[in-house]
Every structure is written in structure tokens, then in C-alpha cells.
Amino acid sequence: MVDQAKVEELKKIAHRIRCDIIWALAHAQSGHPGGSLSATDICVALYFYALKHDPRNCQWEGRDRVIFSKGHVSPLIFSLLAESGYIERSELRTFRKFGSRLQGHPNIECPGIEVGTGSLGQGLSIAVGVALGLRMDGKPNRVYCIMGDGENQEGSTWEAIMSAGHYKLDNLCVILDNNGLQIDGWVEDVMGLQPLADKWRAFRWHVIEIDGHDMAQCMEALDQAKQVKGQPTVIIAKTVKGKGVSWMENQAEWHGKAPKPDQCREALKELACPAEYFDF
Amino acid sequence: MSEIKWKATRDGYGDALVEMGAQDERIVVLGADLTDSTRALWFAQKYPDRFFDFGIAEQNMLNAAAGLAMVGKIPWVSTYGVFVAGRAWDQIRTTTCYSNLNVKIGGAHGGISVGQDGATHQALEDVATMRVLPNMTVIVPADYYETKKAVIWACKHVGPVYVRFGREPVPIVTKPEDPFIMGKANLINDGTDVTIMNNGPVLWECMKAVQTLKEKGISARLLNMHTVKPIDREAIAKAARETGAIVTVEEHQVMGGFGSAVAEVVVQTYPVPMRFIGIQDRFGESGTPEELFEEFGLTAKHIVAAVEDVLKAKRG
Numbered sequence A: 001m002v003d004q005a006k007v008e009e010l011k012k013i014a015h016r017i018r019c020d021i022i023w024a025l026a027h028a029q030s031g032h033p034g035g036s037l038s039a040t041d042i043c044v045a046l047y048f049y050a051l052k053h054d055p056r057n058c059q060w061e062g063r064d065r066v067i068f069s070k071g072h073v074s075p076l077i078f079s080l081l082a083e084s085g086y087i088e089r090s091e092l093r094t095f096r097k098f099g100s101r102l103q104g105h106p107n108i109e110c111p112g113i114e115v116g117t118g119s120l121g122q123g124l125s126i127a128v129g130v131a132l133g134l135r136m137d138g139k140p141n142r143v144y145c146i147m148g149d150g151e152n153q154e155g156s157t158w159e160a161i162m163s164a165g166h167y168k169l170d171n172l173c174v175i176l177d178n179n180g181l182q183i184d185g186w187v188e189d190v191m192g193l194q195p196l197a198d199k200w201r202a203f204r205w206h207v208i209e210i211d212g213h214d215m216a217q218c219m220e221a222l223d224q225a226k227q228v229k230g231q232p233t234v235i236i237a238k239t240v241k242g243k244g245v246s247w248m249e250n251q252a253e254w255h256g257k258a259p260k261p262d263q264c265r266e267a268l269k270e271l272a273c274p275a276e277y278f279d280f
Numbered sequence B: 001m002s003e004i005k006w007k008a009t010r011d012g013y014g015d016a017l018v019e020m021g022a023q024d025e026r027i028v029v030l031g032a033d034l035t036d037s038t039r040a041l042w043f044a045q046k047y048p049d050r051f052f053d054f055g056i057a058e059q060n061m062l063n064a065a066a067g068l069a070m071v072g073k074i075p076w077v078s079t080y081g082v083f084v085a086g087r088a089w090d091q092i093r094t095t096t097c098y099s100n101l102n103v104k105i106g107g108a109h110g111g112i113s114v115g116q117d118g119a120t121h122q123a124l125e126d127v128a129t130m131r132v133l134p135n136m137t138v139i140v141p142a143d144y145y146e147t148k149k150a151v152i153w154a155c156k157h158v159g160p161v162y163v164r165f166g167r168e169p170v171p172i173v174t175k176p177e178d179p180f181i182m183g184k185a186n187l188i189n190d191g192t193d194v195t196i197m198n199n200g201p202v203l204w205e206c207m208k209a210v211q212t213l214k215e216k217g218i219s220a221r222l223l224n225m226h227t228v229k230p231i232d233r234e235a236i237a238k239a240a241r242e243t244g245a246i247v248t249v250e251e252h253q254v255m256g257g258f259g260s261a262v263a264e265v266v267v268q269t270y271p272v273p274m275r276f277i278g279i280q281d282r283f284g285e286s287g288t289p290e291e292l293f294e295e296f297g298l299t300a301k302h303i304v305a306a307v308e309d310v311l312k313a314k315r316g
């Protein structure tokens, strides 16, 4: 059973992160809201419950490694890093601006980013190498890779899945943000992937399917993944793209388009974000 | 100069595909989850049964295009330059180019003018990786009309073609009636002291530079060279001989790109001093196109400075 007080605490953090995402987009006036908002809850559970890390020392040997294969959700990534203390929250104002460490897609100039990503279908292969290397050295660190479901269309993704299953990388956990949408529309219409869970199973992965907006389920899944031995784990988190902003929910058009300033205010209002978020 | 209209070159791609789609039923378009932003959507809406979305799977898309070409279709694959000229390079090399298949590639989001998305999405190496491939034709149009003409030409040509275009609106500086001859440079301004050779939408900056140079008493020839491969050897050798100094301009890495292609000809025909305007061996970054053009040294001011510098090195 998960600790109810922790669930409540994480929900509060997730709420702040959603406000941060909209706030960063308001300042940048470009970027990716949909997949940021869908992955928020499970990523909050990862960063503020499951993950071993030290934001004051991002090169700490004992840290777990996080690789955002879906690098386009930089509004979420940088909000998580700000909430963790890797960067100042105020730096989110510079997101996507010239000269900022917070680039359109994350790179290693930003503390807390292990590797630059943004070209889909590459992150999991990187995670496989990191997991293999850590295991070779007898290290207990875990490796997490955050992916989109559309990203499962990349052939390279399946090469990575195959190798992780083959090498029985039980120090590796994929968080699959199963929001059902990509840019051109519904994943099933563009290039169907179902039955997705069975595909991962067929490649020798342990599959956990959860409601990706249920904080207790997110925490339990991350706990369970740590216990699985002899195979890697994928948490298939069923989510809603644009979660939390009613008019963005399940709308492909909000994949890679920032809301205009007044739309941002509307979104912040709907999310009931505090007054300090309305400063743009 | 003030009543110049602006339009993105990708719009020229979209419009040309729709136009050619009506004329030739063999034309099919393939997308990889970027259908709207590459403007392939316009063709897809008009000819839904001749459009195939391959999802986020570029390597598969490229070889599927090769297969379609093998049975007589004229496939246009549409995605960002990085994800095609980078990600699917081996497929293009060993399947399309080695067997000289009739595959057409629309490489979108060329250059740093992509802006806020940053380094991962700004194709700065695609001209280099495409031009080293035997059988490949590489075209980087300068504006909307030139893009349309390039795509229309490519539809009629048999063999692999890479056409690069950009995301942001750029000034329309050519006219619909201007000639487009694959492999031939267009003379924009004649001059005697130096030649500026342009590749792609930076043309506008070159035109402004020519004006400034004129005010400074420097007579600059301006050649717009849309075709990187096969390059116009004749125009290059002539410019070298007649003006004695060359500055190349491109929105691409200077290593391996258009400037390198020009230099290869210059050193073999009539060696003269050269300067290279383009990306100087670094990755792109986030910012507005204007900020990035300034940072990466792609403005008229930078072209003028390069001309003044190359003139110092000019003999006699």
C-alpha cells in the first residue's frame, strides 16, 4: 500500500508542474504542451518518489539515470528540474529563448540533463547502453527512459526493446506515455501499434499497465518495477494528451503549439494556478 | 524593395505537389507524422488515396518509397531534413542511389531559421550528406517560386532528387517567369570586383549586401545557385576568372556544403581567394530566426565584411 500522505504531496507537486508548463510556454510562445501535460503525473512520481538523485550534485555517481527519449516535452522536463532544484524556477522564463540553457529540446548545458534528445527513437538505445554499463560495473543505479507511444513506430525503438530483453536488463524501466495521439492524429489511425503491451511482452519485457493520472498507481508501478528480476520493465501509462486543460485534452493540434497569452491565462485559471503565474 | 512579399519555401513544395498531382497520377506522397508542417497535407487532402502516412518511421518510409519507385510510381517523401538526410541516409545511399531509383525527397526545416525548436530540428548537414551520393541531384531553392519550379522539374526528371526547403516565410525575390534550369546559376546582379554565390533563402541578405557594397564602390556579381549538384562549373570558373574573388553563402555547415562544392571547382579551374558564409562547425540553437542569423553570421553585414576581407587577399 502506498503512503496516502505522499500521494497527496505528489498531487500538489504535479499541480505546480502543470502551472509551470503553461507558464514556460506563455513566455516562450512556442513548444509542446500536449505530451508534457500527459506525462506530468507519472514523471512527478518518478522524480519525487522513485528516483535516487541529488539536484545539488548532478554528477553524483550513485544517481539513477533519466533519459527523456521524447525530448520535445521540454516544458515538462525543465519544470521537473526546476521543482527538483537543478535550476531556478525563474529560469523557465528563458525557455526556448536565444542564449538560454533551456533549449527547445533538452541538451547537456542544462544541469540534470544526461544527454541531448529530440530525434525520436534514440533514447531507449542510449538507456540500454547505460544500463549495460552500470550492470557491468556492479552498480545498483537504475535507468529510466521516458517515451511517447507514437515513438514506438520507429524501427530503432524495437531494436532497443529487443536488446534490452535479450540482455535481461532489470535495471532498466521504460515509462511509456500512452496518450494515444501523435502529430498527425490518433496513433491507431496513423500507424497502428495495438496490441502494444503484447508486443513488448513478446520482446521479453515485464509489462505494467496503469492509469497514468492515478498517482497511487504510478507510485506502485515504479515500486513494482524495482522488484522485477531478470527482465526490463515497461510501465504503459494510459494518459490523456493535454491533461488538465479541458480544451487541449485529446486534441492533436495541441501537440506542438504554444497557447497564445490569453489562452495561457485561461489554462492557468482552469488549473487554478496561483497569482504569480500570470506575469506575462 | 519595400513591397516585397514573404512566403515560406515549404508552401512552394505543398503547392507544387498539388499542381503536379493533378497532371501525373504516378505521383504519390509519403509522410512521417509531419504531414502538416511539411505541407504534404495539401496533397493528402486533395488525393487521399495517393498519400501514405508511415508514422514516425523514416527509414521504413524511405525504402517503401524505393519500392514504390520500382513499380513505376513517383514517390515524394516528406519530413524534416534531419530525419531524412540523417536518419535514413543509408537507405537513401544503398537502396535509392545505388540502384538509381526514382525517389524524390522533400527535406523540410532546413537551416537555423527553424528557430525555437533548436539544434535537434535544424538541418545543417543535409546538403553535405546528400551531395556525396552518386546519382543524387541536390537543389536548395531560394524562395517560394523557385521551390515550386524545383519540385515541378524533379517530378519530370527520372532519378533521385533532394529538394531542401525552410519553415519560416522568406522574401519572394524571383519571378514566376524567371528561368529555372537545373544545374544552371541565375545571374542576379553583374559585377567585376568579386562574386557572391548564394544557395537558398539567404539570397535576400546577399541582395542587400550587393547594394551596400555598391554604395562603398565595390562592384559585386551575385549568382543565385539553386542546384548544389550538379554544380554549375562553367559559371563558377567564369566568375573566378572575371572577378578574381568569391564569397559563398549558405544556411548550412560550411564544411561539406555548397561552399565546399564551389571550392572544389575553383581550385581545379581558376584558383582565387574565397570566403565562406555559413554555419562554422557548430550546432544550431533556439532563438528567433533574426537572432540566429545575427549570431551565426548570416546577415548582409556579415556578407559585406567577408567581401571586404576576400578583396584584401585578391591578387593584382
Ligand SMILES: Cc1ncc(C[n+]2csc(CCOP(=O)(O)OP(=O)(O)O)c2C)c(N)n1
Pocket: A034, A035, A036, A038, A070, A072, A118, A119, A120, A121, A147, A148, A149, A150, A151, A152, A177, A179, A181, A182, A183, A241, A255, B032, B033, B034, B056, B083, B087
Ligand atoms: C525521428 C523523428 N521524427 C520525427 C520527429 C518529429 N516529432 C516530434 S514529436 C512527434 C510525435 C511524437 O508522438 P508521441 O511519441 O506519441 O509523443 P507524444 O504524443 O507523447 O508527444 C514527431 C513526429 C522527431 N522529433 N524525431
